Amino acid sequence: MSNYIFRLDTRRCINCKACEVHCKSSKFLPPGAKLGVLITVRPTQVVKGRRIVAAFAPCFHCAKPWCVSVCPTGAMIRREKDGIVYVNKELCVGCKSCIVVCPWHFPQVDETSGKIVKCDYCMDRIDAGLKPACVTACSVHALSFGKPNEDAAKVRDSFGKSTMVNKDWGIKPND
Amino acid sequence: MIKKIVYNICRMCPAQCPVQVEVENEESRFVMGNLYASGINGALCPRGAGAISMIRDDERPQFPMIRKGNRGEGKWTKASWKEALDYFAEKIESVRSKHGAKSILWSDGDRSLNELHKAFMSGLGSPNYCNENSAGLSNVSNASFSLFGFDSNHFVYDFLNSKHVVLQARNMFGAIEIKDVNDLLDGLEEGGHLTVIDVRSNITAGKADKFLMIKPGTDYALNLAVIHVILEEKLYNSAKAAVFINDLEKLQNFVRPYTPAFAEAETGIKADDIIALAKTLAKAAPAVIWYPGQMAAKYKDSFYVCRTAFIINALLGSIGAKGGVAIAATPEDAGGKGLKKLTNLVLKIKENRADGLGWMYPHFEDKGGLLHLAFKAIQTQNPYPIKAYIACGSDPLSSYPDPEAIKKTFENLDFLVSMPYCWSDIAWHSDLILPLSPYLESDDILKQVNGLHPCFFIARKCSKSKFDTLPSWQIISEMAKRLNIVPLMFNSIEKIWAYQLQETGVKIEDFDKTGFVGLSKKLIYLKKENIKFNTPSGKIEIISEKMEKQNIPSLLNYAPKGKQSEGQFRLTIGRCSVHTPAFTRNNDLLHEQMPENKLWLNSTVAEKLNISNDEIVLIKNKDRSGKIKVFLTEFIHPEAVFMVHGFGSGIPPESRTKEIGVADNILMPGGLDIWDVSGGGLALQEHFVSISKIT
CATH class of the missing domain: 3.40.50.740 (Rossmann fold)
Known part of the structure; x- marks a missing residue:
């Protein structure tokens, strides 16, 4: 797996599909190929009421990616420094082996070029200190992206502090 | 990457959210919400994301x-x-x-x-x-005008700080105005309460604490009953209300017959639920918003639905309050x-x-x-x-x-x-x-x-x-x-x-x-004493002189809706996240998201008609008809069908718009004459259709 964590806060997600459209728009993808997909099920009755349930599926960026092993031209690459799995378009011949071996069929075909496209976490954006397009412009900030340990540290910190605030030890939330 | 950021205002739908665009060699590479604007913080809806594919598209008029x-x-x-x-x-x-x-x-x-x-x-x-x-928006705007002397643009809904928001016939999370949506979600995370009233369980209902399915066309009865409960049970601050509102007594006498039991019979919403709604609202007052409707509230009496929504806000002290229907401050208010x-x-x-x-x-x-x-x-x-x-x-x-x-x-x-x-x-x-x-x-x-x-x-x-x-x-x-x-x-x-x-x-x-x-360092909440209503008395006027002069009642008696004829469904319409009605139907990225509109039909009703999911049916009103796929769901009132507004067959230069469902407006023969002289709005939801199998 890559060094990053990608999450969808389903309490905020309104199933609007902005993530998919931002992804495609930023990469100028033609109709057909979808890199990140928001998967939803029809309105469902759950205990608390009616809910629309969603999950976001880009690419898992596997630690030992089948797609990389099988690629005959070396076009599918796992970047050493952070584990992002991406396609070098120059080398891709469009044989689609990567799609066949991927248990989730994440790689897609760009039908205008005949080559493979896949989620690369918007590598160029990450290298520029930004976040992937889908996360950056998510309509409701439901998608988040980051380094798991940094993320965990923040959550632990705020949880820990909140327990102390509740104990009425004279500690204010911002201490 | 040598890119610069250019600021603009999105025009992909009427909401006009502020955006920033990554530009390289005079070409837009990526468009996102303005990072610095409050409530936006970079967010942009899918329609906004379709802007680049629109400018790249050859299928638009290229010259005069x-x-x-x-x-x-x-x-x-x-x-x-x-x-x-x-x-x-x-x-x-x-x-x-x-x-x-x-x-x-x-x-x-x-x-x-x-x-x-x-x-x-x-x-x-x-x-x-x-x-x-x-x-x-005519009905909303004029309802505001009739009560306060100014139109609804003078208000700003403070969703972020609201403790209880009621969305009536307003699919806010489907229509998406970025700031409102994020403010409301933030408010809900802070413990705010959301009630959704609609004829179908839309995307917004999916986030609601309480969803009340209402019989189509009966919202006015519900609102009258809520006012009845607030007044009869003294759920409001009568001393404060008397300072700001005229003719409260007339209102009280008028709503007396409109009991929760009466409303239950009309709306199908249980009397106990109506009483509970009024009570929980009163508890959260004045930080409450009863949203006065938008796209979907299009009945003949919708002007009065909007008016009563404003009246509920007024009674609960929400007009001008933090977390309520606040007054939009002007640059002058900011000095x-x-x-x-x-x-x-x-x-x-x-x-x-x-x-x-x-x-x-x-x-x-x-x-x-x-x-x-x-x-x-x-x-x-x-x-x-x-x-x-x-x-x-x-x-x-x-x-x-x-x-x-x-x-x-x-x-x-x-x-x-x-x-x-x-x-x-x-x-x-x-x-x-x-x-x-x-x-x-x-x-x-x-x-x-x-x-x-x-x-x-x-x-x-x-x-x-x-x-x-x-x-x-x-x-x-x-x-x-x-x-x-x-x-x-x-x-x-x-x-x-x-x-x-x-x-x-x-x-x-x-x-x-x-x-x-x-123009201001902090948020401006105008003090209630400083709010000037442009009415003759300077107060909120339940009885509007202007209307009465036109022989239009300020308080309209509710006309019971009765039983719908067998086999007839009220045609209801609304928005979705990925399209601006008609405007984006040929946008390749948005068309890919939703190429056609489907007809929401109650699954129990469909069973009787022997219609199955995704079947193409004939929808008909008088001499107008169309063919459309059905989406079967138990989450729509059996007397209504619903379709997203603004589809239909498009025109020859648009290659992606063939066979894309039905345009709701063609099913509204004579619809230009069905409008409300009290509020000015067209009653787009007073049309009834029949559904039949194509054999």
């Missing part, structure tokens, strides 16, 4: 065109801008000399950023400027000065309007006009003929009911001009197409947004124009030069900006960093 064959036949002559604008001026001049300037009509699709258009019409000498409000109005450049026209607004209908606020009545004037030539019509970013053939009837009306026009961003039914039907540059390819006038934090926003050109199109300010300037409207002959957008800013003390460089200029 003059009609050659019959209207709608699709035969065009390519024209240069000089030829097209000379032709425009010549035709307009001929209509003006024959029938007078007032015989020229303009309609805008957008509700703001259109000051230059208004100024142009005044400069021309015509009072007949309209937007599409009479198919949209500054507002943008100078471009409409001040020309004299206001005193002539009577063709739609009757202001003289036949003095009880309406006079901003957006009543486009359906302007069409009536085209048809009947009464009160005077309308002979030329300019539709700017407006497509009434998609947004107004009964397009066939409208087209027939247009036969009386000598000149029909369209100014479209992309292909539309009216562009295809017009005599002259003056194609607008999409917003990414154009600068625009500055925008003033009043609110808790009043701001000015800038819209700067991001991409170079792909085709021979022009921004609207430039078209107006060129028209002004040809028709001798001297004050509007601007040679650059900078001159317009300088005019707008001249009294504000703000410089254009001040927009460079964030795309906007905030």
